[in-house]
Amino acid sequence: MPDSAHLAARLRTAQPCLWTNPQRQAQPPAVVQALGRGISLQDTHAAAARFARFAGLLAEVFPELAASGGVVESPLLPAAALQPALGMAPGQGRLFIKADHRLPVAGSIKARGGMHEVLEFAEGLALQQGLVAPGGDYRALATPEARAVLGRYQVAVGSTGNLGLSIGVVASALGFQATVHMSADAKEWKKDRLRQRGVQVVEHTGDYERAVAAGRAEAAGNPLCHFVDDEQSVSLLLGYSAAALHLQRQLAEQGIAVDADHPLIVYLPCGVGGAPAGVAFGLRQLLGPHVHCFFAEPVQSPCFLVQMLAGPGEHPSVYDWGLTNRTEADGLAVPRASLLAAGLMQPLLSGVFTVADDTLFTHLVQVLDTLGERIEPSAAAGFSGPAMLAGTPAGQAWLRSSGVGAVLQGATHLVWTTGGLLVPDAQFAGFVQRGRAVQAVPVE
Numbered sequence: 001m002p003d004s005a006h007l008a009a010r011l012r013t014a015q016p017c018l019w020t021n022p023q024r025q026a027q028p029p030a031v032v033q034a035l036g037r038g039i040s041l042q043d044t045h046a047a048a049a050r051f052a053r054f055a056g057l058l059a060e061v062f063p064e065l066a067a068s069g070g071v072v073e074s075p076l077l078p079a080a081a082l083q084p085a086l087g088m089a090p091g092q093g094r095l096f097i098k099a100d101h102r103l104p105v106a107g108s109i110k111a112r113g114g115m116h117e118v119l120e121f122a123e124g125l126a127l128q129q130g131l132v133a134p135g136g137d138y139r140a141l142a143t144p145e146a147r148a149v150l151g152r153y154q155v156a157v158g159s160t161g162n163l164g165l166s167i168g169v170v171a172s173a174l175g176f177q178a179t180v181h182m183s184a185d186a187k188e189w190k191k192d193r194l195r196q197r198g199v200q201v202v203e204h205t206g207d208y209e210r211a212v213a214a215g216r217a218e219a220a221g222n223p224l225c226h227f228v229d230d231e232q233s234v235s236l237l238l239g240y241s242a243a244a245l246h247l248q249r250q251l252a253e254q255g256i257a258v259d260a261d262h263p264l265i266v267y268l269p270c271g272v273g274g275a276p277a278g279v280a281f282g283l284r285q286l287l288g289p290h291v292h293c294f295f296a297e298p299v300q301s302p303c304f305l306v307q308m309l310a311g312p313g314e315h316p317s318v319y320d321w322g323l324t325n326r327t328e329a330d331g332l333a334v335p336r337a338s339l340l341a342a343g344l345m346q347p348l349l350s351g352v353f354t355v356a357d358d359t360l361f362t363h364l365v366q367v368l369d370t371l372g373e374r375i376e377p378s379a380a381a382g383f384s385g386p387a388m389l390a391g392t393p394a395g396q397a398w399l400r401s402s403g404v405g406a407v408l409q410g411a412t413h414l415v416w417t418t419g420g421l422l423v424p425d426a427q428f429a430g431f432v433q434r435g436r437a438v439q440a441v442p443v444e
């Protein structure tokens with residue numbers, strides 16, 4: 001069977017598979033086009049500068065950020081102890097995790113983008129209404145007068161859960177009215193947490209796409225409402241991309257080189273695609289040709305993979321492939337990819353692979369047992385990456401054609417663990433129970 005037919009057969013039957021990108025460019029242009037707009041590394045620096053301008057205010061409104069001075073960042077953790085469990089043989093490189101599951105305030109990678117977009121909206125209003133001066137102290141926005149002005153405005157979003165948590169928590173902390181449209185996949189505890197903070201939660205019986213569409217339609221009728229559009233927002237994407245600047249410093253601090261002999265292979269869980277595309281964009285622009293980014297999706301929700309396989313002008317959903325979009329990885333339960341993210345990734349991405357739910361739970365437990373870290377199922381999607389490359393014909397072909405195979409010993413495998421901090425104990429115990437009861441599904 002030709003490779004493409006083999007891939008399509010596995011995809012359609014919800015078996016783990018790997019697609020590698022023939023259109024990846026080693027040297028991408030400095031300005032990459034996305035939905036008709038050019039984005040460059042300058043935009044990533046601008047997002048990081050915005051986070052820095054707001055750090056003082058964030059430290060004031062979120063007690064959990066006092067110690068970091070308002071910086072919302074996560075550690076880079078060595079994970080050698082996990083390598084045997086993942087089947088990584090000696091000589092196949094070193095494993096690290098980028099621990100976004102520990103991100104404060106929102107407990108997931110969505111904190112980066114969500115926070116950035118709410119801050120950008122607040123900054124525009126604050127400057128326009130004279131609540132702060134350019135270059136001034138943004139802590140002025142914590143005063144009752146400033147909050148009363150922002151409180152006239154609404155921030156709305158549609159979400160499978162974690163973006164809603166991020167937007168809802170940050171918007172309400174700044175004084176905005178906040179409305180979160182939740183898809184049927186969203187977990188109850190995420191809705192409860194938002195309601196406790198005064199956020200209006202609108203529950204939808206449909207999937208993520210329907211929740212976003214409902215939120216978008218409602219917001220269109222209200223001129224004082226800013227809708228955070230997870231499918232199309234450049235501000236969200238740039239917020240995620242700022243992670244690359246911090247990671248670059250962490251790699252340097254830990255003496256991890258990224259060059260021809262030491263490729264960096266990054267595995268990112270993917271829902272609609274905005275978060276992983278933002279991170280991948282930042283990393284490729286900043287660290288160059290020897291960074292390889294792979295997205296990881298549930299076998300029933302591979303929306304980004306089906307988009308990358310589609311022809312020009314097509315926007316397929318996973319239902320078109322006979323898949324259900326049902327997965328315990330709630331953050332990744334998305335039927336159709338963001339065209340913004342897909343367009344941006346065409347020259348930058350190395351590949352996409354899929355993961356069975358049982359494998360997510362197995363890896364979740366292995367991460368707990370070997371590293372003591374608590375992640376949620378969505379955040380476990382990247383851990384199949386090294387075995388996908390070394391243990392499947394498609395992965396081995398990619399290792400040969402990319403040249404990475406010849407230097408695999410010097411490679412750094414970086415699994416981005418994207419959520420988990422806020423998962424309640426009872427929920428987590430259920431994840432662990434399932435993880436101990438099941439076995440990972442073989443990659444081929």
Ligand SMILES: Cc1ncc(COP(=O)(O)O)c(C=O)c1O
Nearest residue numbers: 162271272273274275331418419
């Ligand atoms: C824990 C977690 N990881 C990854 C993602 C993927 O982000 P995106 O939907 O932007 O691709 C999400 C999305 O909600 C998430 O909650």
